Amino acid sequence: MNDSIWIRVVCRLYAAMLYGYPREFRLRYRIEMQQFFRDRCRELARERTGSWVWITFSLRTMTDWIGSTMRERRIPKLVQEWAVTLLMFLFVTTTMVQAYVVPTGSMEGNILVGDHMLVDKVGFENGGSNWSSYVLPHREVKRGDIVAFRSPDNVGMTLVKRVIGVPGDRIRLENKQVIRNGQKLDEPYARHTSPGIDDYRDNFPTAPEFYTTAGGREMFARNVQDGEVIVPPDMLFMMGDNRDNSLDSRYWGFAPSNYVVGKPLVIYWSFDAPTSDYVKWNFRHVEDVALHFFSKTRWERMLTHPRSQAAQ
Amino acid sequence: MEMPEVRPSPDATAKIIVIDRTAGSAYYIRSGYNMKKPPDLLPLTPPVFHILLALADEERHGYGIMQDVARQTNGALQLGPGTLYGCLKRMLAAGLVEESEEGPDPELDDERRRYYRMTPLGRNTVRAEASRLAGAVSAAKVKLGLAGGK
Numbered sequence: 001m002n003d004s005i006w007i008r009v010v011c012r013l014y015a016a017m018l019y020g021y022p023r024e025f026r027l028r029y030r031i032e033m034q035q036f037f038r039d040r041c042r043e044l045a046r047e048r049t050g051s052w053v054w055i056t057f058s059l060r061t062m063t064d065w066i067g068s069t070m071r072e073r074r075i076p077k078l079v080q081e082w083a084v085t086l087l088m089f090l091f092v093t094t095t096m097v098q099a100y101v102v103p104t105g106s107m108e109g110n111i112l113v114g115d116h117m118l119v120d121k122v123g124f125e126n127g128g129s130n131w132s133s134y135v136l137p138h139r140e141v142k143r144g145d146i147v148a149f150r151s152p153d154n155v156g157m158t159l160v161k162r163v164i165g166v167p168g169d170r171i172r173l174e175n176k177q178v179i180r181n182g183q184k185l186d187e188p189y190a191r192h193t194s195p196g197i198d199d200y201r202d203n204f205p206t207a208p209e210f211y212t213t214a215g216g217r218e219m220f221a222r223n224v225q226d227g228e229v230i231v232p233p234d235m236l237f238m239m240g241d242n243r244d245n246s247l248d249s250r251y252w253g254f255a256p257s258n259y260v261v262g263k264p265l266v267i268y269w270s271f272d273a274p275t276s277d278y279v280k281w282n283f284r285h286v287e288d289v290a291l292h293f294f295s296k297t298r299w300e301r302m303l304t305h306p307r308s309q310a311a312q
Numbered sequence: 313m314e315m316p317e318v319r320p321s322p323d324a325t326a327k328i329i330v331i332d333r334t335a336g337s338a339y340y341i342r343s344g345y346n347m348k349k350p351p352d353l354l355p356l357t358p359p360v361f362h363i364l365l366a367l368a369d370e371e372r373h374g375y376g377i378m379q380d381v382a383r384q385t386n387g388a389l390q391l392g393p394g395t396l397y398g399c400l401k402r403m404l405a406a407g408l409v410e411e412s413e414e415g416p417d418p419e420l421d422d423e424r425r426r427y428y429r430m431t432p433l434g435r436n437t438v439r440a441e442a443s444r445l446a447g448a449v450s451a452a453k454v455k456l457g458l459a460g461g462k
Binding site for chain 2: 028033035037040060064068072
């Protein structure tokens with residue numbers, strides 16, 4: 001019988017999974033189990049069923065595999081349950097959501113210092129794990145989205161900011177007012193804390209200054225045209241909502257769109273503590289949490305969702 | 313699934329064969345296993361019960377057993393390969409089923425497959441389990457007021 005390439009591939013995979021069983025069991029039942037699995041695949045393929053059947057089939061197979069390998073290896077029930085829980089936890093936290101704490105006030109107004117949030121890693125096309133985009137719904141990053149992304153300066157650090165420019169957009173600022181493609185943006189989410197005008201910050205782009213990093217200097221050298229920054233392909237221009245106090249694309253340049261981790265999903269805990277406590281671990285913070293958990297937790301922020309909002 | 317435990321009765325004079333020592337506690341069955349009392353193995357877990365039912369009318373290979381179990385339960389119980397062969401291994405050790413010859417399945421293809429067949433002990437056991445379940449069901453009917461087609 002001629003099997004499709006897919007059936008042959010999954011049968012190979014299953015053959016490899018059989019190494020999870022103890023040697024004795026494997027040697028005795030290997031051939032029969034492979035026949036069984038292949039027959040099941042052929043039957044499903046003959047029925048020409050939808051993709052959800054294949055998804056339930058693979059989930060069933062995984063459950064069967066986990067349950068029976070542990071059983072054949074005589075792992076106690078208690079350990080089995082915890083092992084499965086731990087595996088699920090690792091799977092979910094590495095590919096689907098991740099917990100972050102926001103250390104700086106660059107989004108102040110919408111996101112506060114000390115907001116602990118879960119980030120949805122599969123919602124965007126360029127999210128952290130790309131395989132999921134084949135199965136799960138996802139969309140492109142749009143202007144106005146709040147996104148979590150790796151800092152171009154320090155890949156180990158995750159930032160949360162708002163997307164202001166997508167590839168092709170022309171951006172400039174005039175007295176704190178963002179002008180995109182020649183249009184003034186009405187940004188209800190933006191916040192201004194200092195009345196003074198800083199030429200670099202508020203009449204961007206001018207010329208690199210002290211705080212401009214290498215990425216920012218490159219942007220100035222290559223992507224400024226007629227007093228406007230033009231966002232190149234596969235890059236995003238990010239700004240914090242706290243406009244007067246935000247180190248963002250104005251300073252470090254564009255964020256590559258594949259640095260996007262995901263979108264903030266829910267704030268599960270918000271604790272009022274200074275930036276320094278979240279940047280560097282210290283014992284005083286632990287003590288602070290222990291003593292003032294109830295009074296310093298911003299209860300009203302719990303389980304809220306930082307809204308994406310398009311500028312008018 | 314719980315391990316079906318088969319212990320020799322105290323008056324056992326028949327020859328004892330150690331079938332499977334891998335099971336943590338070793339299983340023993342008597343050479344004349346059809347004399348074994350089925351109640352020792354009860355209650356059966358759902359997979360074991362349905363596998364025995366699948367083998368009640370004819371001998372089948374693994375995939376055939378799975379298909380028949382799915383039919384019996386209207387698709388509620390879909391045995392995966394690991395569960396099925398794990399059960400078969402323990403049922404072989406307990407003497408509920410035995411391996412039959414290998415041969416091709418005329419419907420699927422001409423590949424050789426191993427067939428399984430129920431032993432007399434298996435038949436007695438599944439009968440005993442069925443009547444045990446029937447007893448439980450009728451007790452439930454009485455308690456829940458479902459009896460007598462009211």
